[in-house]
Amino acid sequence: MTDEWFEVFSYRGVIGAAVLYFLAMLAYFYELAGLRSAARTADQEGTAGAAGAAGAVGTQAVAVAAPRTAVAARLGLVLTGFAAVVHLAALVARGLAADPNRVPWGNMYEFTISGTFVVALIFVVSTLRIDIEWLGPLVTTFVVAALMAAFLGLDDTVLPLPDALNSPWLVIHVVAAVISTGAFTVGALLSGLYLAKARSSSTTGYLARVPDLKVLDRLSYRMHAFGFPVWTFAVLITGPIWAHQAWGAYWNWDPKEVWAFITWVVYAAYLHARATAGWRGRNAAILALVGAATLWFNFIGINFFSSSSQHSYAEGAAPEMSVVVGLAGPAQAVEEVGVVVGPDHARA
Amino acid sequence: MTDLKPDLRHRPSDDRQATALPPDLTARELARWSWRQLTSMRTALVLLLLLALASIPGSVIPQENIDSLAVSQWRDDHPRLAPVWERLDLFDVYGSVWFSAIYILLMISLVGCIIPRLFVYARAVRARPPRAPRHLSRLPESTSYVTDEAPEDVLERAVTALRGRRFRVDAGDDSVAAERGHLREAGNLVFHLAVIVVLVGVAVGSLFGYKGGVIMLNGEDYGFSNNLTQYDDFAPGALFDPDVMEPFSFSITDFQVDWLTEGERAGMAREFVAELAYETEPGGETKSYDLRVNHPLSIGGTDVFLIGHGYAPVITIRDGDGEVAYSGPSVFLPTNAQTFESFGVVKAPDASPAQVGLEGTFYPTFAMGRDADGNLTMPASVFGDAFDPLLSLFVYTGDLGLDDGTPSSVYVLDKAKATQVVKDDGQPFRMDLRPGDTVTLPDDLGTVSFDGLQRWNKIQVSRSPGKLVALAGVVLALLGLLASLFIRPRRMWVRARRQDDGTTLVEVARLDRSSGGDPEDGAAELDGVVAALKGTTTKEDET
Numbered sequence: 001m002t003d004e005w006f007e008v009f010s011y012r013g014v015i016g017a018a019v020l021y022f023l024a025m026l027a028y029f030y031e032l033a034g035l036r037s038a039a040r041t042a043d044q045e046g047t048a049g050a051a052g053a054a055g056a057v058g059t060q061a062v063a064v065a066a067p068r069t070a071v072a073a074r075l076g077l078v079l080t081g082f083a084a085v086v087h088l089a090a091l092v093a094r095g096l097a098a099d100p101n102r103v104p105w106g107n108m109y110e111f112t113i114s115g116t117f118v119v120a121l122i123f124v125v126s127t128l129r130i131d132i133e134w135l136g137p138l139v140t141t142f143v144v145a146a147l148m149a150a151f152l153g154l155d156d157t158v159l160p161l162p163d164a165l166n167s168p169w170l171v172i173h174v175v176a177a178v179i180s181t182g183a184f185t186v187g188a189l190l191s192g193l194y195l196a197k198a199r200s201s202s203t204t205g206y207l208a209r210v211p212d213l214k215v216l217d218r219l220s221y222r223m224h225a226f227g228f229p230v231w232t233f234a235v236l237i238t239g240p241i242w243a244h245q246a247w248g249a250y251w252n253w254d255p256k257e258v259w260a261f262i263t264w265v266v267y268a269a270y271l272h273a274r275a276t277a278g279w280r281g282r283n284a285a286i287l288a289l290v291g292a293a294t295l296w297f298n299f300i301g302i303n304f305f306s307s308s309s310q311h312s313y314a315e316g317a318a319p320e321m322s323v324v325v326g327l328a329g330p331a332q333a334v335e336e337v338g339v340v341v342g343p344d345h346a347r348a
Numbered sequence: 349m350t351d352l353k354p355d356l357r358h359r360p361s362d363d364r365q366a367t368a369l370p371p372d373l374t375a376r377e378l379a380r381w382s383w384r385q386l387t388s389m390r391t392a393l394v395l396l397l398l399l400a401l402a403s404i405p406g407s408v409i410p411q412e413n414i415d416s417l418a419v420s421q422w423r424d425d426h427p428r429l430a431p432v433w434e435r436l437d438l439f440d441v442y443g444s445v446w447f448s449a450i451y452i453l454l455m456i457s458l459v460g461c462i463i464p465r466l467f468v469y470a471r472a473v474r475a476r477p478p479r480a481p482r483h484l485s486r487l488p489e490s491t492s493y494v495t496d497e498a499p500e501d502v503l504e505r506a507v508t509a510l511r512g513r514r515f516r517v518d519a520g521d522d523s524v525a526a527e528r529g530h531l532r533e534a535g536n537l538v539f540h541l542a543v544i545v546v547l548v549g550v551a552v553g554s555l556f557g558y559k560g561g562v563i564m565l566n567g568e569d570y571g572f573s574n575n576l577t578q579y580d581d582f583a584p585g586a587l588f589d590p591d592v593m594e595p596f597s598f599s600i601t602d603f604q605v606d607w608l609t610e611g612e613r614a615g616m617a618r619e620f621v622a623e624l625a626y627e628t629e630p631g632g633e634t635k636s637y638d639l640r641v642n643h644p645l646s647i648g649g650t651d652v653f654l655i656g657h658g659y660a661p662v663i664t665i666r667d668g669d670g671e672v673a674y675s676g677p678s679v680f681l682p683t684n685a686q687t688f689e690s691f692g693v694v695k696a697p698d699a700s701p702a703q704v705g706l707e708g709t710f711y712p713t714f715a716m717g718r719d720a721d722g723n724l725t726m727p728a729s730v731f732g733d734a735f736d737p738l739l740s741l742f743v744y745t746g747d748l749g750l751d752d753g754t755p756s757s758v759y760v761l762d763k764a765k766a767t768q769v770v771k772d773d774g775q776p777f778r779m780d781l782r783p784g785d786t787v788t789l790p791d792d793l794g795t796v797s798f799d800g801l802q803r804w805n806k807i808q809v810s811r812s813p814g815k816l817v818a819l820a821g822v823v824l825a826l827l828g829l830l831a832s833l834f835i836r837p838r839r840m841w842v843r844a845r846r847q848d849d850g851t852t853l854v855e856v857a858r859l860d861r862s863s864g865g866d867p868e869d870g871a872a873e874l875d876g877v878v879a880a881l882k883g884t885t886t887k888e889d890e891t
Contacts, residue, residue, distance in 0.1 A: 160616070163618055163640070232822075237819070240819075241819070244812075246641060248559070248810050249559060253413075253414060258407040259407060261403060265399055265403075272392070272396065276389045302407075
């Protein structure tokens, strides 16, 4: 099997996974539609259950009332699981498509397909341990949207790694960053749900289906509590070690580093506020969303808009500096390990 | 839906919220009040968020110590804003007074918060678990059952069961109190202390360390020894002492690079290897090392990094008298990171009859650019490797500004008092040289030859003492963080009392003192203890 074969296989795998996620999303939407009509029927008939009861109880009542919606929900989860397996195969194939073989984290397309996989994986694994299946519609919608964006908007050719990325730290650093990004993203979805539900008094539809505020708050906290140490490991331990090896200084105040630090500080404030100032619920959810905003700005904004970041992975975003001495390679290079040699270094 | 109420069960040491300003403060009281304010949790939170906010400008505005070229360009583009930005230290955010003020205040706040908590913790570790509250059934997690057993037997079993669950147990008259999870606060304290360790490590590095760069021509003739005079750029810490510079020296014997000639990334260079011959001290044994990206050479506490490369055309200028006025490799700086189109100057101040200065472009693989219609446009380099090198130079003569003793850059030609050499038709005289070519200059200025091609490397040398301290600090902080996030401090009480009818009422209660715990987990623990108390009961009944 050649590299080209693996590359094509990977593309098809990602498309296949996206289709499966899409079908899962449809199943979840079907379930929601079923819930809505079932709840309305229940309302009209005046049966106890959906109308007045809290989300979880309502769900059970509805699930009993409409087995078809329960089947749809089950189908959604199974499809998501299948999609994740195909997604993983596509990721592995992506790594095998490169020469020499490598981990599939060389550009934004590859980061995106890896990050979305982690989001799906966290969701599927979480359903085994806690009642979180109701997050399915949001997770599948997010993953489908992100995969579409990756396919349409990002450079996706398989390229060899530049020297600076060719390090075992790539695996450790990026795995940790991707995992914590996935956890923070799921946490942000939960915080967003919390805020939406806190504002809504609807007794039908999706918001009535999700558990009550307390549960949302706690689940969101747990996602962040899981993500934060991993982020610390990625940003403040492996990042500096690698930066020291590749660039000669363990902290450079590079825009990517600055924003990773900002994200760290915001999430630290989130955990701190919860632990000591007793921030729960709304305030904590807002702070968590601020953290997620900094996280995603760092991934999208810095890659595309920052001309000076050594972490610029977006195609065409390479700096056009006047005097660059680089080991990085082409203009669409992945990592700009360059130094600027000013014209004013007196030598004469 | 209403918002959740804030949790009121936080630890006493966390409760030092801002207190209201009392009237008629003495200086002592004012100091006390300010200290309270500074070390309050709310202040710490505000300072944390302020730190995040204050970091933003540095990622938007070019920074002097990161990209000084971008800073000067920005200054030229914004002549009115630049002085204002300058005054606000916005070109050096992370070294500015206001940024330092935030993190120093944060550190003071942290220390002020952590010291009292250390004492509280020391007392708490030695303290016995608090006695059972009077009404256990009022606690959020509690249960009770009735048994025929004697209270003493139940309590005895409770002690065993709770000890088995790694609780610290204190048995009272009619009740057993148990507590575990003290390591959470320990983790908390370790995390905060570790932040200080990190800061000390970073501070040591930036005060006593140094970072310097040097452009080195390849070849054994061009050596570098580690002292101040040898660097092209040098950034020492505030308390840097040149005596700590390790006396190593090295030269680059060979440099290899693999240019991709096919595939999607054709033109990209990989696998840079600079072969170093180095001595750790003068007269020491010469060793060799393959210096590569991601593989710095460590000599003592100093690291040597390969961070750049480029071309140095070997140029010889013979003056009007036929004497060699300049000869050697001249470093040309790449202006394009992909094609390595490079810019450079050559100065021959001792040439006669007049000084000669050359300025121009080096194309490693020369080609004429073409626009969309196929018309020839600007000359360009199409590849980084030197497949078809061409040197294109303009000539200046007259006063090159080298005689008045002021320092000038070797990469810039001072044209203020020099004149450009022109052809008979008045157009600037330009020569295009391939290796081996020699061109005669007009006006009997002499000849210029392009003898060959050399390579150079940009080498960075840095010494950051305290980096291992900082690393140890971060690792310690992570461990503390894990403990403080995932260890759940909790208390349990078991009370057994003989009732009037001769049976024993057993009450069991549990108090989770952390946040984010699963109610299911708490219920499971409670059920487990109750089962342990009851389970043995049934067994004994059977015997």
